[in-house]
Amino acid sequence: MSHLNAVSTLMVAGSFLIVTLIGFASARWRPAEDLLQLNEWGLGGRGFGTFVSWFLLGGDIYTAYTFIAVPALVYATGAAGFYALSYTIMVFPIVFIFAPRLWSVARAHGYVTPGEFVRGRKGSQGLGLAVAATGILATMPYIALQLVGIESVLTVMGIGSTSGNVFVRDLPLIIAFAVVAGYTYMAGLRAPALIAFVKDILIYVTVIVAILYIPSRIGGWGHIFGAASAHLKTVNPATHKPYGSIVVLPAGEWAYATLALGSALALFVYPHASTGVFAAKRRDVIRRNAAMLPAYTLVLGLIALFGYMARAVPAVNAGVKADGNNPQLSVPLLFAHMFPSWFAGIGYSAIVVGALVPAAIMSIAAANLFTRTIYKELLKPDATPAQETRVARVASLVMKIGALGFALELNKTFSINLQLLGGIWILQTFPAIVISLYTRWFHRSALIFGWAVGMAYGTVQAYRTSGGGQAHFGASAAPVFGHITYIGISALILNVAVAAVLTVIFNRVGVTDGYDQTRPADYRADPVPVPAAANATTRVPFNRRRPGPSAGRAGAPAGGSASSPPWERADSAVADSAADRAADAPAAPAAPAPAAAPGTVPGPRSPAAPSGHHRAKHAR
Amino acid sequence: MAQRARPGKSPAVWGTVTVLLVVAILGTLLVPIYARTLPELGNFPFFYWFQLIWVPTTAVLCWICYLLLKTKPAPDAGLRNGGDVRR
Numbered sequence: 180m181s182h183l184n185a186v187s188t189l190m191v192a193g194s195f196l197i198v199t200l201i202g203f204a205s206a207r208w209r210p211a212e213d214l215l216q217l218n219e220w221g222l223g224g225r226g227f228g229t230f231v232s233w234f235l236l237g238g239d240i241y242t243a244y245t246f247i248a249v250p251a252l253v254y255a256t257g258a259a260g261f262y263a264l265s266y267t268i269m270v271f272p273i274v275f276i277f278a279p280r281l282w283s284v285a286r287a288h289g290y291v292t293p294g295e296f297v298r299g300r301k302g303s304q305g306l307g308l309a310v311a312a313t314g315i316l317a318t319m320p321y322i323a324l325q326l327v328g329i330e331s332v333l334t335v336m337g338i339g340s341t342s343g344n345v346f347v348r349d350l351p352l353i354i355a356f357a358v359v360a361g362y363t364y365m366a367g368l369r370a371p372a373l374i375a376f377v378k379d380i381l382i383y384v385t386v387i388v389a390i391l392y393i394p395s396r397i398g399g400w401g402h403i404f405g406a407a408s409a410h411l412k413t414v415n416p417a418t419h420k421p422y423g424s425i426v427v428l429p430a431g432e433w434a435y436a437t438l439a440l441g442s443a444l445a446l447f448v449y450p451h452a453s454t455g456v457f458a459a460k461r462r463d464v465i466r467r468n469a470a471m472l473p474a475y476t477l478v479l480g481l482i483a484l485f486g487y488m489a490r491a492v493p494a495v496n497a498g499v500k501a502d503g504n505n506p507q508l509s510v511p512l513l514f515a516h517m518f519p520s521w522f523a524g525i526g527y528s529a530i531v532v533g534a535l536v537p538a539a540i541m542s543i544a545a546a547n548l549f550t551r552t553i554y555k556e557l558l559k560p561d562a563t564p565a566q567e568t569r570v571a572r573v574a575s576l577v578m579k580i581g582a583l584g585f586a587l588e589l590n591k592t593f594s595i596n597l598q599l600l601g602g603i604w605i606l607q608t609f610p611a612i613v614i615s616l617y618t619r620w621f622h623r624s625a626l627i628f629g630w631a632v633g634m635a636y637g638t639v640q641a642y643r644t645s646g647g648g649q650a651h652f653g654a655s656a657a658p659v660f661g662h663i664t665y666i667g668i669s670a671l672i673l674n675v676a677v678a679a680v681l682t683v684i685f686n687r688v689g690v691t692d693g694y695d696q697t698r699p700a701d702y703r704a705d706p707v708p709v710p711a712a713a714n715a716t717t718r719v720p721f722n723r724r725r726p727g728p729s730a731g732r733a734g735a736p737a738g739g740s741a742s743s744p745p746w747e748r749a750d751s752a753v754a755d756s757a758a759d760r761a762a763d764a765p766a767a768p769a770a771p772a773p774a775a776a777p778g779t780v781p782g783p784r785s786p787a788a789p790s791g792h793h794r795a796k797h798a799r
Numbered sequence: 800m801a802q803r804a805r806p807g808k809s810p811a812v813w814g815t816v817t818v819l820l821v822v823a824i825l826g827t828l829l830v831p832i833y834a835r836t837l838p839e840l841g842n843f844p845f846f847y848w849f850q851l852i853w854v855p856t857t858a859v860l861c862w863i864c865y866l867l868l869k870t871k872p873a874p875d876a877g878l879r880n881g882g883d884v885r886r
Contacts, residue, residue, distance in 0.1 A: 258834075264850050265827040268857050272823040275861050400842040425836070426846045432830040440828055463869065470862035476854045484847075 184515075187336055190524025191531060194381065195355065198374050198532050202362030205373040217567045220367030221291050221547040222458045229464050229471070231372055235540070236455045236468055237475045238375035240267065240446060243328030243534030244321075244598075246382075246482055251506040253486030254499075257411040257423030259431055264483055265439035267476040270446050275469035277447060278456045280616045280702045282465055285457050287701040292544070293453045294552035297611045302693020303623035304556060309630050310608045311552035314450040315578075317601035318545045321449075322582035324598050325534040325541075326352060327507070330586070332527045334502070335511035349587050355535070360579040363539045364572050368458055371539040378536050381529035382478065385514075389488075389526070390481050393517050397491050403484075406491040430663070434656040437665035445606045445667060448613065450544035451537065462705040482510075489513040538582070546574035596652035600641055603655070606667040607633035607674050614675075616702065622682040623693040629678030637670035808868060816864045823860040826853045 209226065218225055227235060245263065252260030281296065290296045294314065298307030329352060338351050362370045394400050404425065411423040427435050446452055459465050489495045489509035498512045499505060514526040550571040555562050562570070585597070611626050621629075644657045644666070659669045685692075827833075833849040840848040 258846060261847070261850065264854075265830075268827045268850065268853055269824045271857060271861055272820040275864060276820060404842060404844060426844060427830060427834045429831075429834070432834055435834075436828050436830045463865070466861070466865040466868065470858050470865050473854050473858040473861075476857075477851065480851050480854060 184336060184520050184523075186520040187515075187524035187527060188338065190521060191332075191336070191527050194377070194525075194528035194532060195358075198377055198535065199358050199362065201373050201377065202359070202370040203365060205362070205369040206366035208366075208369050208373060216564045217291055217547065217550060217571055218289075220568045221543055221550075221571055222454065223368035223372055225286070225458055226460050227372060227458045227464070228460050229467050232455065232459045232464050232468050233471055234375035234379055235368075235372045235458065236452075236472055238371055238378055238533075238536035239451050239455045239540055240270070240472070241382075241475050241479055241533070242321075242325060242537040243530050244324040245479065246530055246533055247328045247331055247507050247510060248324075249479065249483050250486035250489065250510045253483050254489050254509040255422070255486075255506045257407065257425055258427045259423060259435065260486060261427075261480075261483055262435045262438045262442070264476065264480045265435070266442040266446075267479050268473070269439060270443040271469045271472055271476075273443050273447060274456075274472075275466055277613050277616060278465045278469070279462050281453065281612070282456050282459060282462055283704040284616070284697055284701045286706055287704045288696065290551075291457065292450060292548045292551050293448065293608070293612045294548050297608075297615060298552065298556065299696040300615045300619065301611070301621075301623040301626065302695060303627070306611055306623055306627050306630075306693075307552050307556065309627060310611050311548040313604050313608050313630075313634070314448075314548050315545045317605040318450055318541050319578065319581055320585060320597035320601050321451075322538050322541050322578065323585035324595065325538040326356070326582065326586035327595070328534045329355060329531050331505075331507045332511050332530050335498075335508055335515055336527060352586070353583065355531070356538075356579055356583050359535050359539055360542075360576050363542060363575050363579070367572075368454065368540065368543050371536045371543075372458075374532065374539070375536050378529070378532040381525060381532055385526045385529045386478050386481050388522065389485065389514075389517075393488050393513070396517060397488065403487050403491045407487040410490055434663040434665065437668045438656060441606060441665040441667040441671070442602065444609055444613075444671075445602050448608050449605055450548050451541040454540060454544040454547065485510050485513055488517075492516055538579070542575040542578040542582070543571075545578045546571040549574045596641075599652060599655050600638060603637035603641060603667040603670055604634055606671050607637065609671060610675050610678055619695050620682065621678050622685040622690065624690060625678045625681035625685055628681050629674040629676075632677045633670040633674030636673050637666050640666045640670065812867050816867055819860045819864050823857045826856065 209224065249260060249263045252263070254260075281293070284290070284296060284300075288296075288299060290299065292311065292314075294307045294311035297310045298304060301307075333351055394403060397403065408425040411425055412421055414420065415422050424431075456465060459468075486506075486509060489499075489512065492513060494516045495509055495512045498516075499508055502508055511527065511530070514523040517523075518526060550567050554570050554574075555567060559566070607630050610621065610629060614621065615626075640657050641652055641655070644652065644654050655667070656663045656665050657669075658664070827850060833846055835846065836844040838845055843851075
């Protein structure tokens, strides 16, 4: 592997070039009336139908790291690694339940990130900030791990790794990321949405061929499971225990179940997942996709089995051992030893492109969070949509550079530890985001305390857990009352318990709770999409109370806020009637109209949000 | 409110949806159900083929729920609208 394989390298370089062209061209795909809207750059104009959403969400959930790390885990520990399959099975019923409500309320209020929703629902800047900060913090190492995925492919291909010079060694990675950063900056969410098509073709082809071809070459499934079982039974000299088991043992069942459930709940609150959800055109798109996305889960299950296939190939075992026992190399090595070099090149491309798509979506999601919850909330409340977009673009670059720094400067173990922590952390925003979709019973301050306790407990607990040869951050599950439990879940339970107790106390004492901008109907809103032709000029999310097709635009001069979609415009428009103002009188005193909307006419407002709760939002 | 969404899905529909989704989630959440080797299917231990089969099962359950909750698109929206939006 230390020598460069020209054919494979050419294949990977070729697909990278194609993807790059698509990435830059995507800026012209479904041209936006005004790309300077954050909605456009950050959510692809909120116009993705079932088909595109399927690719986008698939690109979101099934990252390159999944394709490297899951089989690596299966390779090393056996059945325990299959929790990822269980997790991606149960994630879709969960998405089916929660996501449509989040989508509706976001559409009704023009929210681009979950942070804004929490800010609006709980009337708490602090809680919104906590959610946004957690999201950004958890996303950064996740992006870095995509690089780790690319790195393992490059190592097996023999690119860069032979050079002693740090810069030369990392140059391919730096170039790849610079290019991704470039088209993400240009095209926003449209770029990963289009590239996801290429990614999926590569992945499906690779997986189908591998699953049909490799077993027949190495003696069939019976031999594969046999070899894996034999290895897993051997005693690990370091721990004096078997390496793993072919079926989860009773002692590991609880960990398996909580890891799967915790990961499924966490996925939904990761910023990149909600970005994919918010970009959907219609409410139904999400439910339909919940039924169609399991196609990827099947692929993931098959990819997990690659771990066992790799175990059955002696040359792979030797290669893994040669690189300091790094199981992350098992899948690329399997391709290298089983496929002719041109098809191995396709397999590598699948992993590399599979890393670029989620990396782009994640950096956009984090950039949206920063822009809406930190920049606009704290630094520049009167930012115009154009300024928002500019900030978001720069923020996406910063996220990428940060992730690159993570991947290059810190050792790999550190990134993986951080990713483990990220999962635990992001789960602590679950009460603020998901429970808030259903009830506002929890007091805003209680939620903040619950979040803080969950974060602290999760971090300390993860730090104290040893395993895999590490004294700290060795595993994501730790014993609680005698059961090995995913730390994220135990922290979440603690989080909710603290929030519940404090809610009772705060209400008893009479601590003021936040003002809720949302109305029950917002959570079921299902705006009617406008036919494609009309879509090019006006995106009309709701059809009620709308005086005419273009009344809102008629008097509006060209420019940032005037061409914003109506539901966005309602945010900044001086459109609230006196009746609306009265509606929110007690908790949200009518604020002076924001200065940001000089050219906006008192045009159509979002009918799904009939009362003046937009006003409260602009009291910030 | 202009709630186009689900103008009166009956509690029975919601009950069915809830049951189907809970079944879908519990299928792999209850690990003891499938943490066993036998019966094998084409050399696959039960643990593996059960989970792999549960993938399309979940998809079908979600699809049924989707159909149950599906709302009628354009026509009634046009009526509600009083035709004041170009459609």
